[in-house]
Amino acid sequence: MGEETEVTLTIDGVEVKARRGASLLEVAKQLGIEIPTLCYHSALTPFGACRLCSVEIMDTRGRKRIVTSCNYPAEEGLVVNTKSESVINVRRKILELLLARCPKAIRIKNLASMYGIKETNLWVEDESEDCILCGLCTRVCSEIIGVSAINFANRGVKRVITTPYNEFSEDCIGCGACATICPTGSRRVRTYTYATLRPLTGPKRDEHIGVYSEIFSAKSPIAGQDGGVVTYLLISGLKKGLFNKVVVVQRIEGYLSDAVIASNVEDIMKASGTKYVRAKIVPKLKELINGGERKIAVVGTPCQARAARRIQQVMQQDHPDLDITIIGLFCYEAFDYGKLKSEVKRLLGVDLDSVEKTQIRRGVFTAIVKGREYSCRVRELENAIEKGCVYCNDFPAYYADVSVGSVGSEDGFSTVVVRTEKGKKLLEEAELTMREARIEEVVRLSALKKERAKKNFAPILKGIYEVRLAGRESGEGTGGYA
Amino acid sequence: MERGLADMPNGEIREKIMVDEAKIDKIIDKYVGQRGVLIQLLLDMQREFNWIPREAIKRINEKLKIPESEVYRVASFYTALSLEPRGKYLVRVCKGTACYVRGAERIVTAAERAIGVKAGETTSDFKFTLQTVNCLGCCALGPVVEINGKYYGLLTPKALNEIISHLRGE
Numbered sequence: 001m002g003e004e005t006e007v008t009l010t011i012d013g014v015e016v017k018a019r020r021g022a023s024l025l026e027v028a029k030q031l032g033i034e035i036p037t038l039c040y041h042s043a044l045t046p047f048g049a050c051r052l053c054s055v056e057i058m059d060t061r062g063r064k065r066i067v068t069s070c071n072y073p074a075e076e077g078l079v080v081n082t083k084s085e086s087v088i089n090v091r092r093k094i095l096e097l098l099l100a101r102c103p104k105a106i107r108i109k110n111l112a113s114m115y116g117i118k119e120t121n122l123w124v125e126d127e128s129e130d131c132i133l134c135g136l137c138t139r140v141c142s143e144i145i146g147v148s149a150i151n152f153a154n155r156g157v158k159r160v161i162t163t164p165y166n167e168f169s170e171d172c173i174g175c176g177a178c179a180t181i182c183p184t185g186s187r188r189v190r191t192y193t194y195a196t197l198r199p200l201t202g203p204k205r206d207e208h209i210g211v212y213s214e215i216f217s218a219k220s221p222i223a224g225q226d227g228g229v230v231t232y233l234l235i236s237g238l239k240k241g242l243f244n245k246v247v248v249v250q251r252i253e254g255y256l257s258d259a260v261i262a263s264n265v266e267d268i269m270k271a272s273g274t275k276y277v278r279a280k281i282v283p284k285l286k287e288l289i290n291g292g293e294r295k296i297a298v299v300g301t302p303c304q305a306r307a308a309r310r311i312q313q314v315m316q317q318d319h320p321d322l323d324i325t326i327i328g329l330f331c332y333e334a335f336d337y338g339k340l341k342s343e344v345k346r347l348l349g350v351d352l353d354s355v356e357k358t359q360i361r362r363g364v365f366t367a368i369v370k371g372r373e374y375s376c377r378v379r380e381l382e383n384a385i386e387k388g389c390v391y392c393n394d395f396p397a398y399y400a401d402v403s404v405g406s407v408g409s410e411d412g413f414s415t416v417v418v419r420t421e422k423g424k425k426l427l428e429e430a431e432l433t434m435r436e437a438r439i440e441e442v443v444r445l446s447a448l449k450k451e452r453a454k455k456n457f458a459p460i461l462k463g464i465y466e467v468r469l470a471g472r473e474s475g476e477g478t479g480g481y482a
Numbered sequence: 483m484e485r486g487l488a489d490m491p492n493g494e495i496r497e498k499i500m501v502d503e504a505k506i507d508k509i510i511d512k513y514v515g516q517r518g519v520l521i522q523l524l525l526d527m528q529r530e531f532n533w534i535p536r537e538a539i540k541r542i543n544e545k546l547k548i549p550e551s552e553v554y555r556v557a558s559f560y561t562a563l564s565l566e567p568r569g570k571y572l573v574r575v576c577k578g579t580a581c582y583v584r585g586a587e588r589i590v591t592a593a594e595r596a597i598g599v600k601a602g603e604t605t606s607d608f609k610f611t612l613q614t615v616n617c618l619g620c621c622a623l624g625p626v627v628e629i630n631g632k633y634y635g636l637l638t639p640k641a642l643n644e645i646i647s648h649l650r651g652e
Contacts, residue, residue: 138551148549153558164539164554165565171550 009078024069024080025053033082035069036091036111038098038183039134041463044143046070049134050098052111054090056081066090088115096120102130105184131186133159137178140460146387147171149193150178163192168314170280174306175391175453177460194306197399198313202419208446209439210398214418217409217437220430224272225359226406229414229432230299230327231272233402235265237426243297243325245288249279254353256337259284273357278334278386282307289315289322297325301334302394309399325422328397330405330415330442332360332378332389332449339384347381348374361406393453395446402426408442409435415442501535510538510545520548520556524563533564561615569604569611571649573597574628578617581624589625590614592639596646609650 007020011028018027023046028035038050048068055069058079066086081087095112100122102108112118135152138161142148149172153162163169174194182189190196202211209215220232234246246262250271259281262268281304288296289311298308305328312324341352348367355367366375397403401423408415415437418424509526513519520542527538534557543550557563575593577586594600597610604611618626623635627642634645 142549142552148551151549151551151555153555155559164550165536 007074007076007078009074009076009080011080012082018074020075021073024055024057024067024072024074024078027074028055028069028080028082035082036114037070038107038111038132039136040070041136041140041181041460042466043459043463044136044139047135047139050132051094052091052098054087054094056084056087091115092117096122098132100124102132102184103127105130105132107183108132130184131161131188132184133161134183135161136181136183137161137186137189140177140181144460145173145175145177145391147173147175149173150189161186161188166192168192168282168286168307168311169194170282172307173303173388173392174310174394175388177391177457180457181460181464194303194310197306197310200399200419206443208443208450209396209417210403210419212417212419213424214416215408215437215439215442216416217413217435218416218432219413220432225274225357226409226414227412227433228272229416230329230404231268232432233327233404233426233430234262234268234297234299236430237297237325238263238265238268241295242422242426243295243323245293245295246297246299247281247284247288248299249275249281251275254351255341255355255358256353261288274329274359276335276358276360277337277340278303282311285311285324289319294319294321295323297327299327299329301329301331302397302399303331303392304328305397305400305403306394323422325426326397326400326402328400328403330396330403330407330445332395332445333385333392334389335381335384336386340381343381343384347376350374359406361411390456391453393450395449396442405442407445408437408439417442501531501537503537503541505530506535506538506541507545510541514545520546520553521560524553524557524560528563531567532570533567567604567608569608571610571629572613573610573646574613574615574618575601576616576618576624576626576628577614578621578624580621581617581626584624586625588639589627589637589642592642593627593646596643610646 005020006017008015008017010016011031012033014031016027016031025035025037025040035053035055037053039047040053048071051068053069054066056064057067057072058064060077092115095108095115095117098108099112099117099120103120103124104127133152138151141150149169150161150163153160169192172193176195178189178193179195200211203213205211218229219227220229222228222232224231237243238246244263246268247259248262248268248271249257250260252258255275255277257275257277257279259279260271261284262271278301281298281300285296285298285308298304300308305326308324308326312322316322344350344352344367350367350369352367355369357368359366360378363378364375365378365381366373396405396417401420403417403419404414406414413435418427509530510523513523523542524534527534539550539553539557542548542553557565573593575586575590577590590601593612597605597612599605599610599612601612601614618628618633620626620633620635623633625637627634627637629645629649
């Protein structure tokens with residue numbers, strides 16, 4: 001026993017061979033038997049939360065019971081009934097309960113009417129509730145995206161999906177997988193994550209560049225990476241009084257970087273130079289806002305720009321004078337500090353903590369140690385990439401006021417994308433040496449990143465599509481189980 | 483005049499309390515490299531600090547690579563763990579059915595008056611935390627109050643007042 005990998009079982013009178021351990025739901029699907037689900041997704045670990053996929057099983061000793069088919073493994077000699085009277089009754093009761101929790105959720109209403117339930121007689125606690133606590137969003141966030149920004153909290157009737165302490169997430173990268181996968185389109189996951197944002201408006205709009213008014217290549221009067229444009233803009237913005245404090249990422253120990261608050265030119269100079277690792281800027285931003293600061297600038301990757309934009313959009317309701325200038329950096333992917341350190345050691349033979357400067361240009365990663373350059377292809381550093389980055393489709397920081405990056409410019413220059421009025425103000429009277437940018441290079445990388453995200457998102461979307469298709473077919477075909 | 487801790491919402495109290503970070507690290511270090519230790523680790527934290535400080539969740543994430551949201555999920559799930567600072571004496575008034583019909587409501591009111599905070603809150607000197615619970619499992623003794631593991635049965639508001647003032651005097 002236990003050795004055979006194949007078992008024989010019966011589902012709705014059909015004898016079928018299946019892989020040992022495959023879920024009853026998967027086996028039934030292969031037979032074309034449709035079982036309703038809400039918390040199941042083919043790309044994720046089954047959870048058994050919604051109970052809708054309940055079926056009746058009879059084991060070899062003739063004992064009957066109801067189990068959830070999404071996480072019950074196929075066993076030898078099992079007899080499964082997916083449409084018996086007791087199964088339908090169980091599903092009806094579940095749907096009535098779900099309907100009482102989320103009376104407005106379309107998917108639940110549709111499923112309920114398929115089972116002949118038009119309305120619930122049960123007590124509806126909150127008409128606007130739209131979360132059934134199925135955990136799909138938390139599973140996609142941890143299992144696929146690898147971020148775990150959201151999770152369950154509390155228990156019993158107080159159980160909710162949220163971020164730690166109900167605050168803006170420090171881990172969310174704004175990929176939107178949680179909102180995409182949600183079976184009820186719940187708003188809850190959007191509260192403290194960056195899954196959705198109000199879009200920017202501007203004169204020009206390009207699929208790959210985003211909203212913008214100007215795009216050019218520039219070099220500043222100060223020495224810095226790729227023309228020192230970001231450092232220059234921060235210093236001049238500070239002098240012009242556009243903001244009083246800046247949240248920047250600075251190397252803390254070796255290459256290990258963290259977000260810090262800069263309030264003068266020296267602080268900003270200390271933070272110059274590109275770090276290809278992600279740091280948590282949200283706590284610093286919150287610290288400033290809670291401390292009463294209202295004119296703040298943030299420099300960060302596209303995901304951090306999203307976070308800053310979301311925080312601005314939400315917190316402006318309480319603080320109308322809150323003014324955040326967002327400088328976004330072009331980003332194809334960020335690295336995990338620990339993994340990058342070991343990969344750099346392995347590939348280049350140098351200690352990441354001792355490098356003076358790192359740079360990525362035309363697919364080549366270069367680390368400079370004591371004036372000497374050590375290089376490798378960026379592609380070779382694949383293992384050090386933060387897991388979530390391959391699901392992100394934002395290369396040029398769509399939600400920034402100004403985006404800056406080396407792509408599209410020659411050495412010593414940076415490409416600058418001005419997106420908003422605030423961005424324009426920041427660039428007014430800037431003493432930059434300007435040239436035309438090679439826009440097509442920015443477009444090419446942006447498209448590549450989008451393509452990669454789309455490819456990686458495919459299994460998530462496929463799972464959703466399967467469910468929608470199954471729901472529609474049965475709805476039209478049999479007229480439900482009413 | 484500076485506001486007392488009692489005037490602050492719980493979130494603000496959390497921010498005000500300084501926690502010894504070296505102690506946090508020392509507790510976490512015992513568990514580095516092991517799996518399935520989160521609950522034990524959090525119980526150790528609870529024992530040391532009498533609550534789970536925010537800094538602890540952050541350090542667990544950094545040292546054990548457990549996502550903050552996961553630590554928060556566990557810490558917010560169990561009543562044995564508290565995300566707010568607790569007082570020296572945890573006063574738990576039973577509001578289960580048996581205690582309820584025997585006048586638990588009056589005991590709660592008396593406790594709130596004697597201790598000076600509402601149920602679920604902690605006094606500014608961190609001497610008392612008042613909680614209501616659903617059943618302590620000794621219904622025959624109702625109404626029951628449990629204080630730091632000791633059970634006081636067949637209570638009257640007057641008897642409760644005496645217990646509280648005795649503990650306050652200690």
